[in-house]
Structures are given as structure tokens and as C-alpha cells.
Amino acid sequence: MPEITYRQALRQALRYQLQHDERVFLMGEDIGAYGGSYAVTKGFLEEFGERRVKDTPISESVVVGAGIGAAMAGLKPMVELMTINFSLLAIDQIVNNASKLYYMSNGQINVPIVIRMAGGAGSQLGAQHSQSLESWYAHVPGLKVVVPATPYDAKGLLMTAFDDQNPVIFIEHTALYTSKGDVPEEPYRLPFGKAEIFREGTDVTLIGYSGSLHQAARAAEQLALEGISCEVLNLRTLRPLDTEAILASVRKTNRAIVVEDDWEFGGFGGEIAAIIQEWAFDDLDAPVLRCSGADVPMPYNGALEQAALPQEADIIRMVRGMV
Amino acid sequence: MPEITYRQALRQALRYQLQHDERVFLMGEDIGAYGGSYAVTKGFLEEFGERRVKDTPISESVVVGAGIGAAMAGLKPMVELMTINFSLLAIDQIVNNASKLYYMSNGQINVPIVIRMAGGAGSQLGAQHSQSLESWYAHVPGLKVVVPATPYDAKGLLMTAFDDQNPVIFIEHTALYTSKGDVPEEPYRLPFGKAEIFREGTDVTLIGYSGSLHQAARAAEQLALEGISCEVLNLRTLRPLDTEAILASVRKTNRAIVVEDDWEFGGFGGEIAAIIQEWAFDDLDAPVLRCSGADVPMPYNGALEQAALPQEADIIRMVRGMV
Amino acid sequence: MTSITQHDAPRGASDGPPDRVALLRTMMLIRRFEEKCAEMYAKGRIKGFLHLYIGQEAVATGAIAALRPDDYIVSHYREHGHALARGLEPRRIMAELYGRATGVSGGRGGSMHLFDREKSFMGGYAIVAGHMPLACGLALAEQYKGSDRVAVNFFGDGAVNEGEFHEALNLAAVWKLPVVFIVENNLYGMGTAIRRVSAVEEIYKRAQAYGIHAEQVDGMNVVAVRDAVARLSKRARAGDGPVFLEALCYRFRGHSMADAEFYRSKDEVERWRTLDPIKQLQHALTADGVIDAARIAALQAEVDEIARDAAQFAEESPAPPIESLHRFVYKEAADA
Amino acid sequence: MTSITQHDAPRGASDGPPDRVALLRTMMLIRRFEEKCAEMYAKGRIKGFLHLYIGQEAVATGAIAALRPDDYIVSHYREHGHALARGLEPRRIMAELYGRATGVSGGRGGSMHLFDREKSFMGGYAIVAGHMPLACGLALAEQYKGSDRVAVNFFGDGAVNEGEFHEALNLAAVWKLPVVFIVENNLYGMGTAIRRVSAVEEIYKRAQAYGIHAEQVDGMNVVAVRDAVARLSKRARAGDGPVFLEALCYRFRGHSMADAEFYRSKDEVERWRTLDPIKQLQHALTADGVIDAARIAALQAEVDEIARDAAQFAEESPAPPIESLHRFVYKEAADA
Ligand SMILES: Cc1ncc(C[n+]2csc(CCOP(=O)(O)OP(=O)(O)O)c2C)c(N)n1
Numbered sequence A, B: 001m002p003e004i005t006y007r008q009a010l011r012q013a014l015r016y017q018l019q020h021d022e023r024v025f026l027m028g029e030d031i032g033a034y035g036g037s038y039a040v041t042k043g044f045l046e047e048f049g050e051r052r053v054k055d056t057p058i059s060e061s062v063v064v065g066a067g068i069g070a071a072m073a074g075l076k077p078m079v080e081l082m083t084i085n086f087s088l089l090a091i092d093q094i095v096n097n098a099s100k101l102y103y104m105s106n107g108q109i110n111v112p113i114v115i116r117m118a119g120g121a122g123s124q125l126g127a128q129h130s131q132s133l134e135s136w137y138a139h140v141p142g143l144k145v146v147v148p149a150t151p152y153d154a155k156g157l158l159m160t161a162f163d164d165q166n167p168v169i170f171i172e173h174t175a176l177y178t179s180k181g182d183v184p185e186e187p188y189r190l191p192f193g194k195a196e197i198f199r200e201g202t203d204v205t206l207i208g209y210s211g212s213l214h215q216a217a218r219a220a221e222q223l224a225l226e227g228i229s230c231e232v233l234n235l236r237t238l239r240p241l242d243t244e245a246i247l248a249s250v251r252k253t254n255r256a257i258v259v260e261d262d263w264e265f266g267g268f269g270g271e272i273a274a275i276i277q278e279w280a281f282d283d284l285d286a287p288v289l290r291c292s293g294a295d296v297p298m299p300y301n302g303a304l305e306q307a308a309l310p311q312e313a314d315i316i317r318m319v320r321g322m323v
Numbered sequence C, D: 001m002t003s004i005t006q007h008d009a010p011r012g013a014s015d016g017p018p019d020r021v022a023l024l025r026t027m028m029l030i031r032r033f034e035e036k037c038a039e040m041y042a043k044g045r046i047k048g049f050l051h052l053y054i055g056q057e058a059v060a061t062g063a064i065a066a067l068r069p070d071d072y073i074v075s076h077y078r079e080h081g082h083a084l085a086r087g088l089e090p091r092r093i094m095a096e097l098y099g100r101a102t103g104v105s106g107g108r109g110g111s112m113h114l115f116d117r118e119k120s121f122m123g124g125y126a127i128v129a130g131h132m133p134l135a136c137g138l139a140l141a142e143q144y145k146g147s148d149r150v151a152v153n154f155f156g157d158g159a160v161n162e163g164e165f166h167e168a169l170n171l172a173a174v175w176k177l178p179v180v181f182i183v184e185n186n187l188y189g190m191g192t193a194i195r196r197v198s199a200v201e202e203i204y205k206r207a208q209a210y211g212i213h214a215e216q217v218d219g220m221n222v223v224a225v226r227d228a229v230a231r232l233s234k235r236a237r238a239g240d241g242p243v244f245l246e247a248l249c250y251r252f253r254g255h256s257m258a259d260a261e262f263y264r265s266k267d268e269v270e271r272w273r274t275l276d277p278i279k280q281l282q283h284a285l286t287a288d289g290v291i292d293a294a295r296i297a298a299l300q301a302e303v304d305e306i307a308r309d310a311a312q313f314a315e316e317s318p319a320p321p322i323e324s325l326h327r328f329v330y331k332e333a334a335d336a
């Protein structure tokens, strides 16, 4: 299997869709002439033309809303929102229209749209450009929320997103675009709602997704040297969530830590902890812990930013305190 | 103490502020000539004039943003957003500006704004008008989130909101405006971050806020007849959260159920469960449970809507299964 | 490669603009149907918010009469008139207001969320201006498919100050989308008079600022509305880009059933009632000798019966089963 | 009853528009300062996004020279020029770009978020158009207090299609808010040419659609900008409501340091470089015999030194202590 980047993996899925399904078209700010703010769609305008690859005005709300409308009419739009921070300007369309139409219309109208955006922090972009709001989208019935952690995930999950009949919020991580991994050249699909056992272990379950999976995995490597065996789970999708895989792992290890970039209070880690203690109460030898972002707007200074994000060392400390 | 409604209690606090602090003014859609969509500001335009009570265009984003700007300049605006559903159109202003300015400016600029909105469901307003998104706001550092359950809470917490130096999201419940309770005529303030023991008990702790407090309280009454003693907590504010009060109660009862109108998955109940299992792990005799709204967009039909909301009977069933 | 297939209603052109009597009948039906709604709301048979269209019947009736049956309609929460004019079954609309399984939205939508995909009626929406981007998207899809369907978007004067109004008009203009924007300027957004909140009161001029062809029409005159929409939709259908129509009208009832109407005078309401679009057309047709009192009475009897029957149908219809609560949250590959 | 107190900078009127040499010096300072920023970004001393203002110096310099020192300034993420023109210390701006405790925002803001309340510089913002409502609010507050301060709002051509642009212009017009809107039309929003995304390319005409007095000016001519802003801000200050100025300009560098500039031709950039606002003014002043090559060299040496010193100050400044991570999330009653 060729080794390619997360960015290239996303490009392969998008090109495949553009080549094989005329209902698919892409819309977004600077995805064409500029090549995409994270270069995911670079060259697509030249290759597929303006009908399939549309540069839009800086108007998040109407761009997402128009994507929803086009999906209502039977097309399969992919809207790129640059970053999750800007999605707040389109969130009314996502929550009040996209997520509710199939239900409100009693099954008459569904909305097969894929909305891509980059989340996460770590490159000193400041408070307004460094948020991880996936927990908000994961809260909304009617949406599906996808959080790929590797190039293999990125291609396989994006392929699946286009097969889905519902609105899919596809959240990439700004720090992962250049990360590399083995990815099959032929198209393949990874199911939503199925987590991956990224690393097998017996003492503690570390639950991560997107960027945080890698901190968890690195911590697990370190801890292995100390003879502590961590099982690392890669969630892949937050909604649907693979509760079975989480519980199966915790029943084995009896301990769990959720790792997430996002603010802890009211975040997704709380949901996972709540589920584990509800369904694996008697299997737990210790409370489920969360290694999350600090409860602050993201500071620009590099050292402060790192201090505000979960670090390998934090996870290691927590695990040591647990076993 | 005179018995007045939740609406009247809110009116008393607003009138007091308008009378005693010239920096305070009110802005919002139809708060003036129309009298307020929930009649909270009825008569204020006539009493205080257009300078203090401003009817705005239907432009949530600029109305909230202008409130933030006015607060930056030293005034104390109260912006009414009618319902939490419409706040999605202003959420970029709340999250990217109001909650971050004090931090980004290194303490130079704070934002003392009060943003009122009605949340909750139960009157068959359909999917786009029946959401409870308080968990989203509670997730954001820099904001304070207030959820009054009684007329006494409503007046005392709104008074405190105007003393606060930070952005306060004040969420009322559509079903409570006509509820009655004893409220002192003179001004008083209730601290943020202090929960109320609404009812003392020994067997199970029922945690509620805003509308859900009352289902919890009614369930507690029923259960008392069966000899099951429930302690009922009224959170009053979600951020800051009175973790101490929650833990103190659970250490006594060893069991807890969170009652909330909102969707369970990724909601605030998960945060409370996560906190309890983390800090009172050895005190728990059973997992913390959540009695929440169903994971669906709100249906219009009355029976379906009630089925989608937590009911007294659901709480009672859960408690019975727990003790 | 999967190529594009049409999903919706049959394409056939509409059989020409209906005659004035047909227009009168539709307006009378809307009027009577909503009077019945008000009656049933008072009786507690209909719940939630109910926004009556009474007074504005000429806009929906004239506009939709000028469209093809497969042209998309996207409306707001005051949409009973648009739904009836498009030909949704009165029985199923009333059943929806009752929250019954037989309703056009299976009782899940309610008054503010009527849907009928078969009739290209793409919904009523309750977030002011939140539906405007959807109309752009439907139009974009038809442009993309190479069809000549247009998307017609009804909204109120209050929607004009929302950011989405601006974003939608700009996008439609830049991409030459076949959207027919129709603003029903009834002078108030809830209790707020347009002059108090809009920098420019003539809404059609705002559309012109985007280079969009925009006109104003007497929204109390159904024939004038029909002719304007026929003319304008032709441009949009021909690929000349979006068009915009401001219909000057008035709602005779409150904003919703809860409205105490502090913000406007009885006189003002009375003055507008003299312009009642139904009375106007009845007089004109009578003057022209097209119809007489007897014919009007017959029409009245006909629509009375439809409204009565609709209410009875709704009363006798079953509620959606509680077990259906979790249906239609997600569409599975299985569900065709 | 608590009555209103003024919080901000002293009110005194500005000491008249500075002479052309002062304008030249400011533009040269901005240019040199940003060249130093680019140098230090390349060296990895500055991180995150860096958006250079090079080419647009005449707009910030001319506009702010025409204002009172206590007039509010609200800018976007391309705001180094506005900050320097308003007189924020070069040392503390550079320190902010370095993320140091001595920075104008204590190292928490970075290039996109410069703040200096003492100088009524109310910030740089990174959400396109998200700062426009704030300018309306600051202006509203001054109108409410009865002061004659104005709020000046800088933004780009790309912001014009956001809903908040529309909502802000309408509110400012309806409430006659003392806002001076200044759009720096540099023809591109990132890589997107305005003609491809805006229905109407002449942005000032869009403002006129709200009944706002709007003009267009040569944004490469600092004197023209200064005079236009002096004239327009006078109207806003007098209570005649908002004003709008479109400054036609061009950015010589990429959108940010990452931009490969696929979307525009070298020729186009070269053509605009011949209109360099600094060269233009240097020629004019030399032709008028106001300055000579020696004076220009002296000015250059002066700004070189300021830029060098700023970088040195930043290099030598301490980082904010890690323990300060949780400071300033909430303001407590204690914090004055
Ligand atoms: C985004 C949003 N803000 C506020 C409301 C509350 N609201 C419902 S209808 C309405 C007035 C709309 O007036 P207009 O657009 O003129 O339509 P009309 O009711 O006159 O037909 C308002 C403010 C809403 N539904 N959505």
C-alpha cells in the first residue's frame, strides 16, 4: 500500500466522487482558484471545471443553505467551510434545517450533504481560529459527525460520507494534513459507528479521535516501556458512537481515559464517561478520567497554547495515577 | 412575601435596573411596541422611552454584536433574543467575540452584557422552536449560563447578572412564565455557582434546573408516598456549576439522576454524571442516570412531544429501579 | 458514472393562467379554510403557533397561478395560503394542523412546517429568512441539472434585515440562479413597523442594489400579482437570473393568535379591509357580468363545505403512533 | 441612580491633520515594520498567521490621521498598519507578534488580535465581518452617552458578502449611528476576485442602497484618503448618521505568508506596484521641493531603527508565565 498524506487521502476520495457521480459537486470559499485553504482541492477547478467546483462568496450561511437546498433536490453537494470556527455562521442552517428536514417532512425530504471543515488547534492561530466544537454537532440528532485520525480513516470515511443519505459533518484536524500513512489506491469505505482498536492493551483504555488519538498512542508507547499496557481506541465517528467497542474495551481493562483537544466542561468526553459509568459500572476499578483542553479561550503564545492542550505527559501522569 | 409570576419577577429585576443604572438599556425584537414576545418588557417602552428600550430589526447577529460593542464602551446592555433557537444566528458573536474579548485583550476589555432568551419545549411549537441548547453555552469558557427555575430564582439571578462583569447567557423557560412563587418586593441577589437544595432527601439525588426541576420535584413527592426519599437539587447556574453541592448530596444519598429537557447524547447531563463518577466514585451505589429528552427533532403532535420530553413517570420508574 | 436523474413532480407546463373565477375560488377557499382554523384553534383542536394569512390571499393565489406545477415553492411559517394555492389537499393540511398521522407532514410538522414533495412544495419554515438559502440551493440544483424549473421563495418584510436575505440575494445574482423572490410586505414584522427597522422602506429597491430585476405590485390585486409573476418567472426560467417582486399587502388578523395588536390602530386595519382582495375581485367580476350574487353564494357554499370536510377529516384521523417517535431521524440506505 | 461616566482616552480634538511629511513617515514606518515582520516570520520568530498590509499603507495612514485620538478603531486581522497609524508602540506590537508578555495583548492575541484600550484601538478580529457589529455597538454607546466620538470600522472587500455587513449597515442607518465604515477594496478576498463573488463590484454603491452617504477614493493616495475621511467623519460626528468610504487599493504581498498567489498574474502585481503609495508621495514631495533624497534617506534610517529596535525589544522580552494561562477568562468584581 502506498504511503500518502491525510490531505492526499482526502483528495483521492473527492476526486473519485467527482469522477463517478455527476450529482456530486463542491462549493466553498477559495476551494478553486486559490486551491483550498488547506490545499485539499488544489487543481480540482482546472480538472473538473466551474460547474463541479464552485468558489463562493464569503457567506457561510447561504453557502451551506444552498448546499442543503441542492441536496433536497437530489444532488450530493460537498460544502467546505475552511474551519469549524466559521461554521458558527452557518450553524443555524445545519441545526435548524439540515438536521431536521427529514423528520419535519415525515420522511419526504432527506438531505445528503457532506460539510467538511478543519478543527483543532496547535499552530498558534489564536482564540478565534483554534476551536474544537465537534461536541456541539455530536449533540444534534439528524447529523452524523466524522472525525478521521489517519490518512486511511480520511479516505475511507469520506467515501462513506458520500454514500450516506443524511447530513454529514466531516471534521478534519489542521495538524494532520501532512501526516502520513498507508492507504489503498482503490476506493474503499469505512463504516460509521465502528471504532478501531488502534493498539491492543490490557491495563487502561485510552479513547481518542482525530488529533487526540495520536497523543494517546504516543503516551501508550511510552507507558509500554514502563510495563503499563494501554489499549488505544480510535472512535472515527462521534455520532453514531461505537458504544459497544468502548464498553468491550473497558470491560477488559477496567479503566478508561478520554483524550480530547476540546474544553473539558460540557464536552464530548463527559458523554463517554457518562456512558461508561452507566453501562460498565461494576467493571470500573477507577473513575473514568478526561485529559482535555484547558478551560480558556486559546492563547496565541506557543507555550501557553501547548499548556492549554492535552499533552502526552499529562496522559502518562494520569495513567500512572490510575494503575 | 407577595406571590407573583416568573414573568413578573423578571420584570421587577429589569425595571429596577432601568431605574437605578443609566448604563442599562434593553434591545431586542418586539420588546417595545409589541410588548415582548413573552410580555416580559410590556409597558417598558412607554415608561422608559426609546433611548432605554430599543426595538430592533430582525437581525440577531448585529443586535447581539452591537450589545457587545456597547458593553465594551462601558454600558450594560440587556439583549433579548426571544428564543434560544434564534440565538444560533448570533452565536458567532457570543462565542467568538463576547466570550473571548477579555482574554484576547489581556484583560483590557470586558463585556458586561446580559443576553436573555427563552428555551425549552412543551407547547407544540415544532422542531425549529423547541430546543434546549443551554449545554452548548455552558461549554464555553468566558460565558456564564443562568437557568432560573422559579420566580424567586428569576428575580434574584437576573439582578446578579447585571452586577456581573462578564457576558451572561440568561435562559428562561417558555413553560414557566406563568408559574407562581413568593418573591420579596425589595431587590435581592442570588449568587452564581450556588445550587439550592429544593427538597431534602436521603435515598436518591435528583438534579434539575429550569423546567426540569419541577418534574423532578413532582416525582419526589410521588415517591415520598412510597417511602422513597429524594433530595432535589436546583442548579440555578450551569456555568459556574456548584460541583460541591452536587457531590455533597451524592455523598449522602449515594445515587443520582439528572433530569433535563435537552437531548441526552452530548448534553449537560453527561457532564454532571462525569463529574460525579470522577469525584464521588466510591460513594456511588449505582451509576448516575440521565432522564433526558428523546434523541429526535421535536415533533409537533402533542403526544409525541410529551413522549420526547422527560416525564414524572420516567423519573419515578428510574428511581424505583435504582433503590 | 452515476448521472443525474429527475426526482420530482412531472414536468409538463401548466395549462395557462387560470381565469379570474378560478382565482376568486382559491382566495375564497384560503379565507374560509383559515377562518375554520381560527375556530378550531379557539376550541383547542389546533395547538402551537397559528399564523393566519387572511388579507394576503391575493399574493399566494396570483403568484402560484402563474407558475408551473413543478416549480419549487419554499415558504415561511405563514404558509397555509401558499399550500392551498399549490393544490395541497385541504384535508391533509387541516390534519397537519391537528397533528394527525394523515397530515401532509404526518403530524410532525404542524402549521409552520407543511411539506408535500410530490407537489414540489418544499416546506414552510419557522426561522425568519432561514429558508432563503434553501430556495437558492433548489434553484442551483435545477440550473446544474439543466432543467428550466424555478424556485419561488415567499418571505415577509421582516426577513429583509436578516443577514441571510443579503447572502441569498447576492449569491443568486452572482450565479444567475433561477429564483423568484417574493416578499409579502404587510408593513409589519410581528409588531414592528417596517419604517422603524429598515433603512430603505421600498424593499424592491434593495433587491435592485444587487443588480436583480425587481418590481413592486399591488398585493391586494390578484390579477396584478399573477401577471407580474408570469412576466418575472419567465425571465428566471429563461436563465436571466433571479427576479424579485415586492407585493404590498396587509394581514387583517394578528401576527399569531396571541397578538393583542398594540402596535397598530383599528382605523388602519379598517382602511385596509376596504381593499380586501376577495371583495375587490368579486366586485370586478360582477361589474363585468362574469358572475352574479348567486354564483358567489355557490362558490361560498363550495368552500364552506371543503373547510368543514377538512376539519371533520382531521377530527376523525388517527394520531401518529407513539412508537413512530424515532422514525425519520435518519434515512437508512434501506428506505427508498 | 448610577449615571454614565466616560472611560476611555482624553477627548481633546486632534491637533489638525498632520502634514504630508508626517504621513510619509507613518507609511514608511508601516512598510519597514512589516518587512521586519516578514523577515522574523521567515526566521520562525513569529508564528501563526501573518497578514501583511504592504501596499495598503495609504488607507490606514490617511484615514487615522483625519480622526481624533479618542475615536474608536475596530479593524480586522490585517491590522498592523492601523495599529501603527494610531500610535500603538512598535515595540509592543512586535512583542505581541512574538507572543511576549510585553505585547499589546500580553502575547495572548497575536498578529490578528492587537488591542490597546488606552488608545481607543478596540482590536483586530479574525472572523470576517464579525467585528462590524462591534463598531455599531461602540458607536451606539457614544450616541447613548451623548458624546461626539465616532467608531471607525476597517474591513475588506471580502467582508461585503457576509450577512453581518448587511445587518450592520442597516442598523447603523436606521439608528443614525456615528460609524465610519471604511472598506479596503484590494480586489481580492484571499484568492477570490471580487468580481467573481459580488453582484455589484462598486462597493460604495451597496452602502448607498441603505441610504448611507458613501464615496469612493484612491486608496493609493494618502492625502486623498485623509481628506475624504476628514470630510466624512465630520458628518458622522455631527450626528448625520453613518458614512461609508471605499478605498481602492492593492496588497503587494500574498494574503498570508502561505499564499502561492495562483489567482493573480505577476503583471497585475507589477502594474499596481508602480502606484506604490509611498513612492507616489515621495515623488510629489520631492517635486514640490518639500523634501529631498537626503531627507528621505534620513526618514528611512529612522524607521529602520524603529523596526530594528522593536524586534530587539521583542526578542529580549519575557514570555507570559505559564501560570497566567487561566487569567482573564472572567473579570471578577475585584479586578478594577
Ligand atoms: C431568526 C428569527 N428571529 C425571530 C423570529 C420570531 N419571529 C417570528 S415571525 C417574526 C416576524 C416576521 O415578520 P415578517 O417577515 O414581516 O413576516 P409576517 O409575519 O409579517 O408574515 C418574528 C420576529 C423567528 N421566527 N426567527
Ligand SMILES: Cc1ncc(C[n+]2csc(CCOP(=O)(O)OP(=O)(O)O)c2C)c(N)n1
Pocket (backbone or CB within 6 Å): A029, A058, A060, A082, A086, A089, D078, D126, D127, D128, D129, D155, D156, D157, D158, D159, D160, D186, D188, D189, D190, D255
Ligand atoms: C467568517 C470567516 N470566513 C472565512 C474566513 C477565512 N478568511 C480569512 S481572511 C479571508 C479573506 C478576506 O478578504 P477581505 O475581506 O477582502 O480582506 P483582505 O484579506 O483582502 O484584507 C477569508 C475568507 C474567516 N476568517 N472568517
Ligand SMILES: [Mg+2]
Pocket (backbone or CB within 6 Å): C156, C157, C158, C184, C185, C186, C187, C188, C189, C190
Ligand atoms: Mg410582515
Ligand SMILES: [Mg+2]
Pocket (backbone or CB within 6 Å): D156, D157, D158, D184, D185, D186, D187, D188, D189, D190
Ligand atoms: Mg480584500
